[in-house]
Amino acid sequence: MSPEDIALQMTPGIGVKSAVHLLECFGSAARIFAATEEELTGRAALRPEAARQIVRRKGFPAAERELEHCRRNGLTAVASTDPQYPALLRETPDYPHVLYIKGDAEALTARCIAVVGTRDATPYGQHMCNRLIEGLAERVPGLCIVSGLAFGIDAAAHRAALAAGVRTVAVLANPLPGVTPAQHAGLARDILDHGGALVTELPSQTKQNGSFYLARNRIIAALGAGCVVVESPDSGGSLVTAHCADSYDRTVMAVPGRATDRSSAGTNHLIRNRKAQLVLTAGDIVRELMWDLGPDPATLRQKVPTPELTPDEAGLLGCFRTNDPVTTEHLAGASGLDPGTLATLLVGLELAGAVRQLPGNRYMKL
CATH class of the missing domain: 1.10.10.10 (Winged helix-like DNA-binding domain superfamily/Winged helix DNA-binding domain)
Structure with missing residues (x-):
C-alpha cells in the first residue's frame, strides 16, 4: 500500500466515482499524482480546483496519519490495484479504491455469499437463516458468509457461519478498529478468531454522522456471488442491498414468508416482482448460483449442449x-x-x- 493510494481518497473534491474515473484514465494512484494539472483537466476532464488539490498533494498529510493508524491498530489497507483486492468488488462501477481490513484479507476472495435481512428478525427468519447457512457449509468448500454485523438477520448469519465452521466477513459503516453496534464487539472478536475479517471503506478520520449505511450495503452486495434476503419488511437496508446486487448482475435470492407477515413483505414482493429467485434450501442457492461442487469446486457447472430448437x-x-x-x-x-x-x-x-x-x-x- 503506497501513500498515494490513501492520499487519493483523502484529497478534497475526489469522491468514490471520481477516484474510479481517474484510475481508469491513469492506471494507478502514483500516475495520478505524477500527472500535470493540464493532464488532469484535459485527459480526465477533472474540475480545475480538484486538479489543483491533486497537484498540490493536499491529501498526503492525512494519508500519512492514516498509515500510522493502520500500523498502530493492526489494520491492512488494500488498494483496488493490489492483487489482494476482491475481484468481484473491483468489477463494480463504484468500488472503493481503498479497503481497510482487520483479520484475514483472504476471506474476501473466498466463495462468498451475502446474507442480509431485517433488524427485527422473527424466530422463523432466524431459523431459515441458520438452516440455509448450515446447509451451505455442508455443500460448499471454501464458503464465506458476508453480512453487515447489524442486529437481526445480519448477526444471525454471522453466528450461523461461526457455528457451522465457515468464515464470515462483516462489512462495517464505521472506521476500524471500532465496531458498530457496540453490542456486537464480542461477535466481531469471534469472527476474527475464526479466520474471518472486518472490512470498511472509511478511514479513521471520517466524521461519523450515521449516513454511511446505504453506501456500506453496496460493498456487501458486491462481495458476494449472490445475495440472499432472508427476511425484510417492504422497506429497509436489505432491499437496498438486493437492489445493488441486481445492478451488479449478482443473483438475488429471497426466502418467502406468509402473506400476512410484515417481516416478509419485502422478500415476498421481491419474488412476486421477479426481482429475486425463491429459495427454500441450500441446494436451491447452489443451483441458482450454478456452482459445480464436484471434483473441482472452483469451476462452474459445464454448459449443456444446445437442444433441438425451432x-x-x-x-x-x-x-x-x-x-x-x-x-x-x-x-x-x-x-x-x-x-x-x-x-x-x-x-x-x-x-x-x-x-x-x-x-x-x-x-x-x-
Missing part, C-alpha cells in the same frame, strides 16, 4: 453474442421481433434449457 428459436438464440446476461430490450432490438413473439420464443428457449431468465427482465444463454 428455426425461430435458433435465430433468437443467435442474438446472445456472449454468455453475459442481456435485457429483453436488447433482444428486441437485435432480433427485430415484436414483444409478443419475443416473449413466446423466450419461453420456448427456457423450456428447452437453452436460456434462463434472471431478475431485472434479463436472460442469459446456458
Whole structure:
C-alpha cells in the first residue's frame, strides 16, 4: 500500500466515482499524482480546483496519519490495484479504491455469499437463516458468509457461519478498529478468531454522522456471488442491498414468508416482482448460483449442449453474442421481433434449457 493510494481518497473534491474515473484514465494512484494539472483537466476532464488539490498533494498529510493508524491498530489497507483486492468488488462501477481490513484479507476472495435481512428478525427468519447457512457449509468448500454485523438477520448469519465452521466477513459503516453496534464487539472478536475479517471503506478520520449505511450495503452486495434476503419488511437496508446486487448482475435470492407477515413483505414482493429467485434450501442457492461442487469446486457447472430448437428459436438464440446476461430490450432490438413473439420464443428457449431468465427482465444463454 503506497501513500498515494490513501492520499487519493483523502484529497478534497475526489469522491468514490471520481477516484474510479481517474484510475481508469491513469492506471494507478502514483500516475495520478505524477500527472500535470493540464493532464488532469484535459485527459480526465477533472474540475480545475480538484486538479489543483491533486497537484498540490493536499491529501498526503492525512494519508500519512492514516498509515500510522493502520500500523498502530493492526489494520491492512488494500488498494483496488493490489492483487489482494476482491475481484468481484473491483468489477463494480463504484468500488472503493481503498479497503481497510482487520483479520484475514483472504476471506474476501473466498466463495462468498451475502446474507442480509431485517433488524427485527422473527424466530422463523432466524431459523431459515441458520438452516440455509448450515446447509451451505455442508455443500460448499471454501464458503464465506458476508453480512453487515447489524442486529437481526445480519448477526444471525454471522453466528450461523461461526457455528457451522465457515468464515464470515462483516462489512462495517464505521472506521476500524471500532465496531458498530457496540453490542456486537464480542461477535466481531469471534469472527476474527475464526479466520474471518472486518472490512470498511472509511478511514479513521471520517466524521461519523450515521449516513454511511446505504453506501456500506453496496460493498456487501458486491462481495458476494449472490445475495440472499432472508427476511425484510417492504422497506429497509436489505432491499437496498438486493437492489445493488441486481445492478451488479449478482443473483438475488429471497426466502418467502406468509402473506400476512410484515417481516416478509419485502422478500415476498421481491419474488412476486421477479426481482429475486425463491429459495427454500441450500441446494436451491447452489443451483441458482450454478456452482459445480464436484471434483473441482472452483469451476462452474459445464454448459449443456444446445437442444433441438425451432428455426425461430435458433435465430433468437443467435442474438446472445456472449454468455453475459442481456435485457429483453436488447433482444428486441437485435432480433427485430415484436414483444409478443419475443416473449413466446423466450419461453420456448427456457423450456428447452437453452436460456434462463434472471431478475431485472434479463436472460442469459446456458
